[in-house]
Amino acid sequence: MSENKIPYKIYLSEDEMPKTWYNLRADMKNKPAPLLNPGTLQPMTAAELEGVFCRELVQQELDGDTPFFEIPQEIRDFYKMYRPSPLVRAYCLEEKLQTPAHIYYKFEGNNTSGSHKLNSAIAQAYYAKKQGLKGVTTETGAGQWGTALSMACGYLGLDCKVYMVKCSYEQKPFRREVMKVYGASVTASPSETTEVGKKILAEFPGTTGSLGCAISEAVEAAVSREGYRYVLGSVLNQVLLHQSIIGLEAKTALDKYGVKPDIVIGCAGGGSNLGGLIAPFMGEKLRGERDYRFIAVEPASCPSLTRGEYRYDFCDTGMVCPLAKMYTLGSGFIPSADHAGGLRFHGMSSILSQLYADGLMEAVSVRQTDVFEAAEYFARVEGILPAPESSHAILAAINEAKRCKETGEEKTILFGLTGTGYFDLVAYEKFHSGEMKNVVPTDEDIARSLAQLPKVD
Ligand SMILES: *Cc1c(COP(=O)(O)O)cnc(C)c1O
Numbered sequence: 001m002s003e004n005k006i007p008y009k010i011y012l013s014e015d016e017m018p019k020t021w022y023n024l025r026a027d028m029k030n031k032p033a034p035l036l037n038p039g040t041l042q043p044m045t046a047a048e049l050e051g052v053f054c055r056e057l058v059q060q061e062l063d064g065d066t067p068f069f070e071i072p073q074e075i076r077d078f079y080k081m082y083r084p085s086p087l088v089r090a091y092c093l094e095e096k097l098q099t100p101a102h103i104y105y106k107f108e109g110n111n112t113s114g115s116h117k118l119n120s121a122i123a124q125a126y127y128a129k130k131q132g133l134k135g136v137t138t139e140t141g142a143g144q145w146g147t148a149l150s151m152a153c154g155y156l157g158l159d160c161k162v163y164m165v166k167c168s169y170e171q172k173p174f175r176r177e178v179m180k181v182y183g184a185s186v187t188a189s190p191s192e193t194t195e196v197g198k199k200i201l202a203e204f205p206g207t208t209g210s211l212g213c214a215i216s217e218a219v220e221a222a223v224s225r226e227g228y229r230y231v232l233g234s235v236l237n238q239v240l241l242h243q244s245i246i247g248l249e250a251k252t253a254l255d256k257y258g259v260k261p262d263i264v265i266g267c268a269g270g271g272s273n274l275g276g277l278i279a280p281f282m283g284e285k286l287r288g289e290r291d292y293r294f295i296a297v298e299p300a301s302c303p304s305l306t307r308g309e310y311r312y313d314f315c316d317t318g319m320v321c322p323l324a325k326m327y328t329l330g331s332g333f334i335p336s337a338d339h340a341g342g343l344r345f346h347g348m349s350s351i352l353s354q355l356y357a358d359g360l361m362e363a364v365s366v367r368q369t370d371v372f373e374a375a376e377y378f379a380r381v382e383g384i385l386p387a388p389e390s391s392h393a394i395l396a397a398i399n400e401a402k403r404c405k406e407t408g409e410e411k412t413i414l415f416g417l418t419g420t421g422y423f424d425l426v427a428y429e430k431f432h433s434g435e436m437k438n439v440v441p442t443d444e445d446i447a448r449s450l451a452q453l454p455k456v457d
Contacts, residue, residue, distance in 0.1 A: 008091060010253040012084040018248040019071055021241045023060075024279045024351060026067035027286040030358055032237065032350035033325035035061075036312060041456060044322045052219060054136075054229045056127040060238040069241060071123075078122045078155065079245070082111035087253040088382075088417075094401070096381045101404035103397060104261070105417040106250045106277065107384065112178070115387065115419030116273045117148035117233050120242035124231040125152035134227035135159025139189065139214030142168055142342055143175030144387075144419060145233030146184065154182035161228075163189040163217045167208035167337075175423050189214035196220050196318040210334050211345055216318025234270025235315060235324070235349050243276025250414060251280045261292065261414035263400055267392035268296040268305065268363070269342060271349030277416040278361070285360065294361040295400075296352065297392040299371070300440045301339040304329050304348045305356055305363035307446055312456035313347055323456060326353040329441075330449030336439035340427035341368045342389040346449075366395050367438040372431040374398055375421065387419035388427050 025031055034043040049058040060069065071079075090103040108116035128136050135158050140146030146162040153160035162184050169176060169188035179186050189209050190197040196216040200207065207213075215232070222230035233239065254261065264281055266274030274296055284290045296305055305327045314331040315321040328347040335344050348356075355361045368388075375391035377398070378384070386394060397415040404411050421428065430436045 006089050006257050006259070008089055010087045010089070010256065012249060012253055014080065016252055017076070017079070017084060018245055018252070019076070020068040021071055022244040022248060022279050022283065023063065023067055023069060023241050024244070024275070024282055025064040025237065027283045028354065029286070030354055031064045032354045035322040035324055036456065038314070038319065038323050038454065052223060052230050054124065054127045054131050054133065054231070056130065057124060057238050060241055061236060072126060075123055075126050082118065083245070084249045085110055085246070087250055090382060092381050093378065097398065097401050097405065099401040099405045100408060100410045101401040102410065102412045103401055104254070104412070104414045106246055106414070107417045108246065108273070109384070109387070109417065109420035113144060113148040113151050114422065115144040115148065116243060116246060116276070117145045118151060119245050119276070120233060120239045120272065121145070121148035121152040122155070123242040125149065125156050125158055128229055128231070129156045129158055133158070133229055135161065136229055136231045137161040137163070137218040137222040138231050138233065139163045139165070139211060139218045141165050141211045141214070141344055143172050143179070143423065146179050146186065147175055149231065149233070150179040150182035150184035153184065160184040161221055162186045163191070163214040163221070165189055165209040165211060165214050171426055172423060189217050191217060193217070194220040196320065200318065210317055212315070212317030212331050215316035216320050219316070219320050234272040234345065235347065237351060239272045240275035240279070240349060240351055243272045244279040246273065246276040246416065247279040247281065250277065254414070259412060260290070262411040263293045263295065263413045265295045265297060265393050265396050265400070265413065265415040267343060267389050267416070267418060268298045268348065268352065269389060270345045270347070271352040273416050273418045275349055275352055282355065282360065295396055296356070296361060296363040297396040298363060298365050299339065299341050299343050299392065300365040300367050300438065302329065302335040302344050302346070303365040304346060306365045309450055310353060310357050311453055313453050315347060323454060324350050326350050327356065328453070329446055330452050332452050333449040338437045338439045339368065340388065340430055340436060341371050341392065342387070343392065364396060366392055369431065369436055369438055371395050372428065372436065384417065385421045386417060387421045388424050390416070390418040393417065
């Protein structure tokens with residue numbers, strides 16, 4: 001099909017929308033390592049996990065073999081309110097860069113929560129409701145996940161308790177209030193409302209909190225309450241499963257025009273948007289049907305894939321969660337306070353970690369001032385104000401497109417534009433004022449943090 005037939009935005013009709021999620025693990029020869037019970041070091045059983053997580057989500061978490069899971073009608077109905085998300089041919093960006101590359105991005109910021117996280121939030125809230133629970137607890141860092149979960153719980157009439165990392169709670173009052181609009185209760189973490197919070201406060205008075213610490217509090221808040229379970233917005237297998245909607249929609253849209261990407265790029269925090277975007281393409285690669293390059297982009301100040309080790313580690317600072325085998329900087333690792341670009345989690349999804357260890361995916365780390373420069377460049381050319389997280393992928397896509405210009409190669413690049421930056425203007429302000437620094441951990445910093453890892457393997 002001739003190129004000018006490809007519209008600026010490719011939409012899907014309701015009939016073309018995916019009816020199943022795709023479970024990438026089913027096509028992996030080397031399955032991701034199981035979660036371990038930190039006490040016994042044995043794989044977590046469904047019964048153990050059901051004390052913390054919703055029953056049906058535990059089934060999804062542990063199922064490495066079933067390739068497709070039907071998306072329940074209620075979730076598909078909710079998806080219709082903001083999906084399909086647009087797949088945009090970045091004609092303006094291509095023109096501006098004078099590149100022969102064809103660039104596409106999948107934009108997930110078209111919902112009030114402003115990111116892809118809603119795709120899994122509604123699924124997790126749905127299964128909690130189906131189980132007859134009263135509510136769910138969770139942590140949120142910058143606030144995107146908490147906002148998404150609040151929306152999902154508000155829609156289904158579930159109680160939602162959010163532990164928000166204290167520095168974000170104070171610096172991002174707008175997100176906090178959006179969560180309250182949807183009926184969530186929001187607590188700054190660490191707090192006095194949990195034992196683990198009190199312990200962390202006693203040990204580190206004045207701490208502004210971390211994601212790992214908020215996870216510990218949210219887990220405790222769930223297991224100590226009748227009718228509550230804990231939900232997590234990234235990292236877990238079930239979250240990547242739900243996020244496969246991103247890749248499935250993108251692939252269906254591209255297939256309509258016979259377009260095959262050569263390179264698929266996504267930013268990587270815990271790995272959920274990247275895992276979801278690449279899923280159907282990686283499936284083809286794993287089955288030997290087609291080759292693709294996949295690139296995970298992470299911040300130089302929190303470089304779990306590029307500088308971490310592939311080991312069993314805790315997902316949380318309080319060490320109450322199961323152990324996950326993943327590329328990690330150590331659960332005690334806290335990125336520099338100067339880091340403003342998100343993607344702050346110390347580890348990486350077990351699925352993506354295994355794919356990276358097997359050489360099926362590449363990873364690059366980028367400096368935050370370069371990320372914000374790319375963000376502004378993109379905003380001026382394509383119009384969308386991008387989230388700093390998403391801008392990691394923008395930067396890598398621009399770099400690949402520039403390389404195509406040098407070599408004259410007409411590559412097709414697909415990247416994930418995960419969200420909008422309306423609530424990240426304090427970070428943009430730092431960039432504008434010249435205050436933003438590139439603080440990168442030293443080898444000693446990382447070695448010190450990795451020395452604390454549990455001895456498992
Ligand atoms: C949370 C978030 C991310 C990173 O999370 P992943 O699980 O790695 O996808 C990226 N972009 C935005 C906009 C987010 O809110």
